[in-house]
Amino acid sequence: MEWMLKVAVVCCCVMLPYARYSPTWDSLDTRPLPAWYDEAKLGIFIHFGVFSVPSFGSTHTGDTLAEWFWWYWQGKRSKDFVDFMERNYPPGFTYGDFAPMFTAEFFNASEWAGIFKASGAKYIALTSKHHEGFCNWPSATAFNWNSMDVGPHRDIVGELANAIRNETDIKFGLYHSLYEWFNPLYLKDKRNNFTTRDFVNEKTIPELYDIVMKYKPELVWSDGEWEANSKYWTSAEFLAWLYNDSPVKDTVVTNDRWGKDVTCKHGGFLTCSDRYDPGTLQKRKWENAMTIDKLSWGFRRNVGLSAYLTIKELIQTFVETISCGGNMLMNVGPTKEGTIPAIYQERLLQMGEWLSVVGEAVYASEPWTHQNDSVTKGVWYTSKGDTAYAFFSTWPDSGYLHLGSPTMKAADARVTLLGTSISLHWGKTHPTGISVELRSVLPPELPNQWVWVLKLEGFQ
Numbered sequence: 001m002e003w004m005l006k007v008a009v010v011c012c013c014v015m016l017p018y019a020r021y022s023p024t025w026d027s028l029d030t031r032p033l034p035a036w037y038d039e040a041k042l043g044i045f046i047h048f049g050v051f052s053v054p055s056f057g058s059t060h061t062g063d064t065l066a067e068w069f070w071w072y073w074q075g076k077r078s079k080d081f082v083d084f085m086e087r088n089y090p091p092g093f094t095y096g097d098f099a100p101m102f103t104a105e106f107f108n109a110s111e112w113a114g115i116f117k118a119s120g121a122k123y124i125a126l127t128s129k130h131h132e133g134f135c136n137w138p139s140a141t142a143f144n145w146n147s148m149d150v151g152p153h154r155d156i157v158g159e160l161a162n163a164i165r166n167e168t169d170i171k172f173g174l175y176h177s178l179y180e181w182f183n184p185l186y187l188k189d190k191r192n193n194f195t196t197r198d199f200v201n202e203k204t205i206p207e208l209y210d211i212v213m214k215y216k217p218e219l220v221w222s223d224g225e226w227e228a229n230s231k232y233w234t235s236a237e238f239l240a241w242l243y244n245d246s247p248v249k250d251t252v253v254t255n256d257r258w259g260k261d262v263t264c265k266h267g268g269f270l271t272c273s274d275r276y277d278p279g280t281l282q283k284r285k286w287e288n289a290m291t292i293d294k295l296s297w298g299f300r301r302n303v304g305l306s307a308y309l310t311i312k313e314l315i316q317t318f319v320e321t322i323s324c325g326g327n328m329l330m331n332v333g334p335t336k337e338g339t340i341p342a343i344y345q346e347r348l349l350q351m352g353e354w355l356s357v358v359g360e361a362v363y364a365s366e367p368w369t370h371q372n373d374s375v376t377k378g379v380w381y382t383s384k385g386d387t388a389y390a391f392f393s394t395w396p397d398s399g400y401l402h403l404g405s406p407t408m409k410a411a412d413a414r415v416t417l418l419g420t421s422i423s424l425h426w427g428k429t430h431p432t433g434i435s436v437e438l439r440s441v442l443p444p445e446l447p448n449q450w451v452w453v454l455k456l457e458g459f460q
């Protein structure tokens with residue numbers, strides 16, 4: 001009897017690691033998110049494709065030429081679009097005519113990897129295929145509409161995957177659009193109210209398997225799901241394979257855009273809408289996918305400096321995001337030549353400079369008891385164990401920063417300015433909180449000019 005019991009226990013323990021996910025959201029949602037993702041906090045999103053050729057977007061709305069083509073093609077003939085095309089391109093010019101101009105002659109994956117590494121980001125997501133359907137790898141299901149057959153004549157995804165893996169400790173991830181604006185198979189399924197699934201069977205799913213098997217992305221960032229539900233996309237079946245049997249089953253992370261019934265509800269982490277930034281602590285892990293160019297994901301040639309977020313604005317958004325349990329996926333738009341415009345490079349290097357000073361308060365941090373301060377606006381918190389970190393971006397005129405949320409717990413409670421060895425004087429305030437004396441800090445002692453961090457030990 002005792003022997004049998006032992007066998008039963010052993011069997012049970014041996015069985016557990018082989019628990020398999022079934023293709024239902026209930027089952028898939030039980031998978032723990034691999035820890036690297038939450039610890040990473042910052043990722044870089046890269047929108048690169050044929051749309052990088054016209055690299056034109058409305059300065060009011062950010063709507064791109066690619067979108068205008070799509071609308072035009074659906075019979076919505078905007079005058080602005082027709083005028084723009086007439087002024088700039090020969091009669092009869094089609095969207096496909098942009099592809100040979102996607103030259104990427106300066107694309108150097110090592111250079112990109114170096115820039116991303118210097119930004120302090122811990123993962124990236126490159127557009128393997130955007131809504132236009134152009135594949136940045138030699139896809140067997142995209143004849144003459146992929147980067148090997150036309151344009152760069154290179155495997156963009158493969159080159160970047162290799163450089164990221166061989167030269168950095170950054171996780172490699174791929175963005176993938178489920179739907180395609182112009183694909184006749186997709187449009188047929190749509191006309192059939194998604195009762196047929198030819199596009200999914202012939203294109204979407206083979207493609208997803210292909211990029212996972214070839215490039216082993218540790219993040220699959222799905223998009224373009226919103227016209228159909230997950231039953232049409234068979235996304236639960238794909239995810240069950242990804243989590244059970246794929247080469248990245250133990251480390252891969254996914255988002256939530258797997259069908260209009262799924263977004264913001266199921267999947268790995270929640271992205272909900274673009275630039276999602278709820279400002280309050282969320283129950284589930286989430287991501288703020290946002291852009292350095294305030295309006296556009298792709299590079300815009302007709303852009304002015306004011307369209308870009310400043311480094312201070314970027315850091316403020318980042319801090320608010322991580323305080324509330326999110327990660328930030330910060331987007332850059334390279335040019336059709338394959339370069340990352342200098343303004344993006346500067347923002348990324350500034351982010352890295354900031355993180356090199358305050359990384360302790362960011363990577364692998366957790367939300368604190370309070371997300372933002374109860375008294376001083378714009379102060380956000382993170383924590384690690386018993387230590388809390390207060391981020392502030394306005395230097396108080398009075399020379400004293402009033403924090404309403406922390407209360408002293410230990411007799412030797414300390415406040416230091418992160419990135420310096422300066423221990424700051426502080427005192428209790430009434431009815432709650434503390435006042436931290438900053439006026440003794442001299443400008444040359446400041447570790448940066450954007451957002452500062454106080455390390456609070458012995459407080460709760």
Ligand SMILES: *[C@@H]1O[C@H](CO)[C@@H](O)[C@H](O)[C@H]1NC(C)=O
Nearest residue numbers: 106107108109110111112114
């Ligand atoms: C690519 O960039 C790396 C790093 O900057 C450099 O060492 C290498 O020579 C470049 N390769 C080409 C083909 O320009």
Ligand SMILES: *[C@@H]1O[C@H](CO)[C@@H](O)[C@H](O)[C@H]1NC(C)=O
Nearest residue numbers: 188189190191192193194195
């Ligand atoms: C799709 O749905 C619409 C609205 O319910 C209906 O009018 C149309 O006939 C349907 N088309 C097909 C092919 O089932």
Ligand SMILES: *[C@@H]1O[C@H](CO)[C@@H](O)[C@H](O)[C@H]1NC(C)=O
Nearest residue numbers: 279372373374375376377378
């Ligand atoms: C804290 O953040 C919440 C949500 O963004 C906001 O409503 C509240 O006003 C903030 N509190 C302070 C003191 O700024």
